[in-house]
Amino acid sequence: MMNRFKWWPAFVGLMLLLVLLSACGRGTNEASGSPGAGAGATASASAGGAEAGGSDSPAASAGASEASAAYPRTVTSVGGDVTIPERPKKVAVLHWGYTDSLLLFDLDSAAFALPFTEKQSLLGTDAYKAYADKIADIRIVGENTEVNLEKLAAYGPDLIIAGNKTNEKVLPQLSQVATTVVIDEAQTDVWSNWQALVTEIGEILGQEQVAADYIAGYRSELAAAKAKLAELQGTVAFLQVRDKTVYLQGSDYLKDYYDGLGLQAPEGDIGKTGAELSLEGLSALDPDYLVLGYFNYRDSTMAAFTDTWKDSTIWKNLKAVKNGHVYGVDGQMVLGYGPIDRRTGVKVISDALSGAAR
Numbered sequence: 001m002m003n004r005f006k007w008w009p010a011f012v013g014l015m016l017l018l019v020l021l022s023a024c025g026r027g028t029n030e031a032s033g034s035p036g037a038g039a040g041a042t043a044s045a046s047a048g049g050a051e052a053g054g055s056d057s058p059a060a061s062a063g064a065s066e067a068s069a070a071y072p073r074t075v076t077s078v079g080g081d082v083t084i085p086e087r088p089k090k091v092a093v094l095h096w097g098y099t100d101s102l103l104l105f106d107l108d109s110a111a112f113a114l115p116f117t118e119k120q121s122l123l124g125t126d127a128y129k130a131y132a133d134k135i136a137d138i139r140i141v142g143e144n145t146e147v148n149l150e151k152l153a154a155y156g157p158d159l160i161i162a163g164n165k166t167n168e169k170v171l172p173q174l175s176q177v178a179t180t181v182v183i184d185e186a187q188t189d190v191w192s193n194w195q196a197l198v199t200e201i202g203e204i205l206g207q208e209q210v211a212a213d214y215i216a217g218y219r220s221e222l223a224a225a226k227a228k229l230a231e232l233q234g235t236v237a238f239l240q241v242r243d244k245t246v247y248l249q250g251s252d253y254l255k256d257y258y259d260g261l262g263l264q265a266p267e268g269d270i271g272k273t274g275a276e277l278s279l280e281g282l283s284a285l286d287p288d289y290l291v292l293g294y295f296n297y298r299d300s301t302m303a304a305f306t307d308t309w310k311d312s313t314i315w316k317n318l319k320a321v322k323n324g325h326v327y328g329v330d331g332q333m334v335l336g337y338g339p340i341d342r343r344t345g346v347k348v349i350s351d352a353l354s355g356a357a358r
Contacts, residue, residue, distance in 0.1 A: 070206025078164045078182040087206065088158035088179075090137075094147050094170070095163035095183070097190060099123075100338035101198050102161070103131035104214050105207050110135050111155045113142030115332075120299070122333055127344045145169070153177050161204060163190065192253055194339050218343050222260045225350035229261055232353055234288025236263045237320075239277065240335050241294045243303040248285075249293070249335055250274030256342045257349060279309045283318065289353060290320035293331025327352040 074083045092111040093102045099112050100122070114121050118140050122128045132138060141151040147170045152160075160180040162171065167182075174180040181204050183190065183197070190197045195215050202211030238254055240247040250273045251258040251265035258265050265271040266285040275281075296302035309315045320326050329335075329352070334345040 073206055075181055075204050077180070078184050082179060082181050084159060084179055084181075084204070090155065090157045091159045091161065091205070092141060092152060092155060092157035092178070093161045094142060094152075094174070095161070095166045095185075095190075096142070096144050097166070097338065098161065098163070098183075098197065098201070100128065100131070100336075100340035101194065101201050103128065103135070104198060104339060105201065105205050105210055107135050109137035109139075111139040111141045111152065111157060113144070113147050114140060115144060117143060120332070122336075122341075125298075125330075125333065127333065127340055131340065149173055149177075159204075161201065191337060192255060194337055194342060198339055214339060218339065218346075221343065222256070222346055225346050226261050228350050228354045229263070232263070232289075232356060234264065235266050235271075235285075236289040236291065236353070237266050237282070237285060237287035238291045238293060238335065239282075239306070240331050241292050241296075241304050241306050243296070244305055246277050246282075246305050248274045248277045248282075253337070254335075256346065261346065261350065263353075279312060279314050283314050286319050288319055288323075289325045289356065290318070290327070291334075291349065291352070292326065292328045293335040294328055295331045297328070297330040297332070325356055 071086045072083055074081050090109040090111070091102065091107055093099065094113045096113050096115045099114065102110060102112070114123075121140075123132050123138070139151070139155050141155060142148050145166055147167065149170060157178045160174050160178050162174060162180060162182050163185045164171070164182050165185050167174075171180075171182065183200060185191070188196050188200055195218075198211045198215065199208075202208045236257075238249040238257070240249055248266070248270060250271060252272050253274060257263055266287050270281075270285070292306060294304050296304050315321060327349075329345075329348050333341050334348050336342070336345075
């Protein structure tokens, strides 16, 4: 009987060895994060950390994913179609009026030619920072129509976006620096149709959905603001207040406010086209509501030409002044024509005028 069970110790030893090997295998898999809870926890922590940082919000991630899938792509440019081989990581915009349009998109790095000096730039304002802070690297390569080609070359963009008129002087040199797309300013109507410009830049960058989402959000806010002002009666005049002069901004330029908010412009051609305006000219229009867009709003060391009017009897007899319907705003932003400017302006103007509408 004993001989029949001589194999038993060997069998037990073999079974113990198999159990130990199985346990080691499980430990190795779990330590490497494949494929259980350890891997899931690591991925969740990474996603949460990026989202908390702000640069990888769901919208930004969608923009990056959309753009990566969109290349190579061929886009329309003045002088002929241009092929962009892959998603650009460094984009330079040389038309000073395209700054806030570019800020809407998911970008790793961007360079700008600004409307004014860097000190006067809107990049540091709360409205712009919400977008600018998502871009890790921002460079300044020009002011107004002047582009610093040395700074541009040193920046080393993958893609340049320019305007055919505003950047006319430097267009021949740009293609030597990087792939360049030139927007036809008149055809796109960049000065009074920011939605068309944003749509075109979205097409250039392969981020059409980002453009569409921003425009849809704006239109929703515009409709709500218009409803707030439905009871407002009388004419509204917008003045661009500089240090040595004042300009009436016409309804042709401020379509977002006049058509979009349902406001009534001053009568006559001047109410449509706008013009440089004297105090006597303003008195002739005598609007019911007066919005003063100060260009010294954020820098009180600069002068405001309307300050010379305020002790005048003519000023004091204006309907808007007598009725307390004069509103001071940041003229550089509220009277700007870009997407961030106009979205901010709709809120500022509707908030200011809604009290008078009740």
